[in-house]
Amino acid sequence: MVWAQEKAAVAVVQAATPYSVNYFVWTVIVSGLGIAFAAAFCGIAQGMAVSKAVEGISRQPEATPQIQLAMMIGLAFIESLVLYTLFIGIILLFVNPFMKYFIQ
Template structure:
């Protein structure tokens, strides 16, 4: 229930931020900058939490079974790369919204 509530609240917040980013009135530049900053902050926070949880699980797994540290390390590095790519995608989308303005 808690995850569903957080997912719904997150979706509502992102939709609200997107509408500010795509506004076409006089304050577009300022609204677009703020919306982009908030969007990147959310993406960075989510990726940071994901990376921290992955690192925590890898450390616990290595502590429980030191012989499996090689496999755990490879899986950890792959997982961290995938999570970091999400932050990079968010950055690219924010830069497109700031400089290209496809909806203006």
């Protein structure tokens, strides 16, 4: 069983062309930039959310539990955007559903 899998894997390997190398280089660059931008902007958004929550708590200390709950839910939504970007980047790097359109 192991040898059959090795033969199948060897049959799939193709020679790298300049176009295929360019395609994979750009895939890595775009995935990395997407994750970097998502992390940067979500970090800024999380900082602003915490800042506004602290301002609200300082104005109305009796509303602290409600403000903290809303802040935590908001932070979870903001952080989920980074995770979605990470998952899309991983899919583009390893599964790459668009490869058949660019590499012949």
